[in-house]
Amino acid sequence: MGEAPVQLRYPMKNLKAKGIDLGEIYSENVLAKIVQVAQKGLKQQTPLAAYPHTVAQTGPEAGRYEYRESDFWTCGFFPGCIYTLIERSIRYPRAIDVPLHPPSQLKDQLLQLGRHWSVAINQMSGRTDTHDMGFIVQPALQKDYELTGNIESLESVVKAAYALASRWDDRVKAIRSWDVAINDRYSITDMEENFLVIIDSMCNLDLLYWVGHMQQDERLIKIATQHADTIIHEILRPDYSSYHLVNFSPRNGKPQAKMTNQGHTDASTWSRGQAWSIMGFAQTYTWTKDIRFLHTAIECAKYFLRRCEEGTGKWNHALVPKWDFDAPQENETDPLRDVSAGVIAANGLVIIHEALQGLPRGEAEELLGSDIDFLQLALNMVGDTLDMALDRNFAFVKSHEDLNAANRDHIESVALDIKESDFEAILRHSTANHNEHAHKPYWDHGLVYADYYLLEFGNKLLRAGYV
Numbered sequence: 001m002g003e004a005p006v007q008l009r010y011p012m013k014n015l016k017a018k019g020i021d022l023g024e025i026y027s028e029n030v031l032a033k034i035v036q037v038a039q040k041g042l043k044q045q046t047p048l049a050a051y052p053h054t055v056a057q058t059g060p061e062a063g064r065y066e067y068r069e070s071d072f073w074t075c076g077f078f079p080g081c082i083y084t085l086i087e088r089s090i091r092y093p094r095a096i097d098v099p100l101h102p103p104s105q106l107k108d109q110l111l112q113l114g115r116h117w118s119v120a121i122n123q124m125s126g127r128t129d130t131h132d133m134g135f136i137v138q139p140a141l142q143k144d145y146e147l148t149g150n151i152e153s154l155e156s157v158v159k160a161a162y163a164l165a166s167r168w169d170d171r172v173k174a175i176r177s178w179d180v181a182i183n184d185r186y187s188i189t190d191m192e193e194n195f196l197v198i199i200d201s202m203c204n205l206d207l208l209y210w211v212g213h214m215q216q217d218e219r220l221i222k223i224a225t226q227h228a229d230t231i232i233h234e235i236l237r238p239d240y241s242s243y244h245l246v247n248f249s250p251r252n253g254k255p256q257a258k259m260t261n262q263g264h265t266d267a268s269t270w271s272r273g274q275a276w277s278i279m280g281f282a283q284t285y286t287w288t289k290d291i292r293f294l295h296t297a298i299e300c301a302k303y304f305l306r307r308c309e310e311g312t313g314k315w316n317h318a319l320v321p322k323w324d325f326d327a328p329q330e331n332e333t334d335p336l337r338d339v340s341a342g343v344i345a346a347n348g349l350v351i352i353h354e355a356l357q358g359l360p361r362g363e364a365e366e367l368l369g370s371d372i373d374f375l376q377l378a379l380n381m382v383g384d385t386l387d388m389a390l391d392r393n394f395a396f397v398k399s400h401e402d403l404n405a406a407n408r409d410h411i412e413s414v415a416l417d418i419k420e421s422d423f424e425a426i427l428r429h430s431t432a433n434h435n436e437h438a439h440k441p442y443w444d445h446g447l448v449y450a451d452y453y454l455l456e457f458g459n460k461l462l463r464a465g466y467v
Contacts, residue, residue: 016467017379017461017466018375018376018466020379020380020383021383022379022382022383022458022461022467024390025382025386025454025455025457026088026096026097026458026467027394028097028098028099028396029394029396029426030085030426030455031085031098031106031397032098032394032395032396032397032416032418032419032420032421033395033421033426034078034081034082034085035109035110035113035397035416035418036395036418036420036421037052037078038078038082038113038116038117039113039415041113041116041117042112046116046119046120047070047123048070048116048117048119048120049069049070050068050069050070051070051072051074051078051117052066052067052078052424052448053065053066053068053072053074053448054430054442054445054448055423055424055425055445055446056445056446057428057429057444057445057446062423063421063422063423063424064424065424065425065448070120070124071124071127071130073130073132073135073136074135074448075120075121076121076135076136076137076139076141077135077139077448077451077452078117078448078452079118079121079139079140080138080139080140080143080452080456081139081448081451081452081455082113082114082117082140083114083139083140083143083144083147084452084456084458085455086110086111086114086143086147087143087147087459088103088462089103089104089106089110090103090107090147091462092459095458095462098397099397099399100399101397101416111148114140115144117140118140118144118153121136121137121140121141121156122141122152122153122156125137125141125163126159126160126163127163128163128166128167129179131164131167131176131177131178131201131204132200132204133160133161133163133164133204133207134203134204134205134206134207135203137157137160137207138157138206138207139452140153141153141156141157142207142210145157157207157210157211158214158215160207161207161208161210161211161212161220162211162220164207164208165208165219165220165223168223168227169250169253171250171251171252171253172195172197172250173226173227173229174197174201174226174248175197175204175227176191176195176196176197177196177197177200177201177245178196178198179191179196180196181196181247181261182439183261183435183437183438184437184438184439185437188247191250192250193249193250193251194247194248194249194250194256195247195248195250196245196246196247196248197230197231197234197235197245197246197248198235198244198245198273199231199235199242199243199244199274199276199277199280200273201227201231202228202231202276202279202280202281202283202284203280203283205224205227205228205283205284206280206284206287208220208221208223208224209221209224209283209287212224213287224284224287225284225288225290228280228293231277231280232292232296234246234248234255236277236296236300240299240300240302240303241269241274241303241325242269242270242274242276242277242300243258243259243260243266244259244260244261244262244263244270244273245259246258247259260435261435261438262432262433262435262438263324263327263435264326264327264434265326267326268324268325268326268327269307269325269326270323270324271304271307271322271323271324271325271338271341272323272338272340272344274300274303274304274307274325274341274345275304275321275340275341275342275345275348276344277296277297277300278297278300278301278304278344278348278349278352279344281293281294281297281300281348282294282297282348282351282352282355283351285355286355291367294367295367297348297352298352298368301348301349301352301374304321304345305377307321307322307325308320308321308381310325311335314333315333315334315335316334316388317384317387317388318384319377319380319381319384319385320337320339320342320381320384320385320389320429321337321341321342321345322335322336322337322338323336323337323338323431323434324434327434336434336443336444337388337389337430337431337444338429338430338431339385339388339389339427339428339429339430339447339450340430340431340432340447340449340450340453342382342384343382343385343450343453343454343457344453346378346379346381346382346385346453347378347457347460349374349375349377349378350374350375350457350460350461351460352374353373353374353375353378354464356374375466378457382454385427385454388429389427389428390426390427390428391421391423391425391427391446393421393422393423394421396418396419397416397417397418397419398417398418423446424446425445425446425447425450425451426450426451426455427446427450427451428444428445428446429444429445430444430445430446430447430450431443431444432445432447
């Protein structure tokens, strides 16, 4: 399978921010690729048994999503992609441009898809066996409530927050991330002797804050804030780089091992983990207004950017991060990347920028300690990502000119007819897990949450009025 470009019949709108062309994020191709996959799910009964995960770039299955079981932690991201498009169709119709398909019509068709893909997520919203409830319910269900007022979705999001809070331990002052950790190097399965917390957990705290305020439940808010404090003290290093995984003793609450599961080594800095820390601490600040958390987010971001800058002049698109900042490179001029880490970090940088805008100028400058424009850097990072990793085998929505004569007068009732792409993901070159001890490592592929955070980045810019 090649990457030959498909010429779109309609030009993209000129959507730029600070000189960076972002038209690809809002293009017909993006909507068509999501619909291409989503409409296949309509042929299956709900609850769906599996959800999109990765897209191989080579081999016999190249171009098509590999699906994971519906209770895998990434299940919320593909429905979330649908809801980023629904948000555009309702709130930002100028940013969703499909010829002969007005946004009001697209909204109804996308909502049908979003609800279909959300059935399984609604049904699993009370799970207490995972900390990933924010990742699972917020991209689709919280957005469904916010956009449509769907009470069923609200009830599921509230249930998910209390399920997440059930994993809190007062001795450790943290929420248990994983029940077990098993790979070819170690097998940690005894929950009475082990309490596993990962850096990714920072990005599930937003769920607790949102529901805590919605329900006026201070306990949820306190749990989230104390968990963030524990991450600062035990998972971040003095230079604000992050470990991936810390194993605490549930008996005394103290760390007994600091290691990795998806990064290169225990002492290395896995780039996506660092990205989670940027976004998670930035989100935590927006809820608490505790300047410690904004300071932490800024320092985590500075570390991330400093490590990216090591590639300047050495390889192309240096702002697209290596999969692990300390991993050896097989190719000195083109290291293995993780596009998902870059777009997650870019989301965090926008949140930091907005937070700084809300502070008095002198306080913001003192907090930064240097002349740094996080919004510009976020845009540059996404610009690099689009240039390097956008799959250019485009999809598009067929117009009424492509439909048979009998349907031309009833286009509003016709399902979106897609000229499909040979590659179902929007972005290439992510790396889910390249740890040498992983049972099944994944590297250099399309990845559902890279696409989700790209689309969510586009929506963040719309909400802030930057495009």
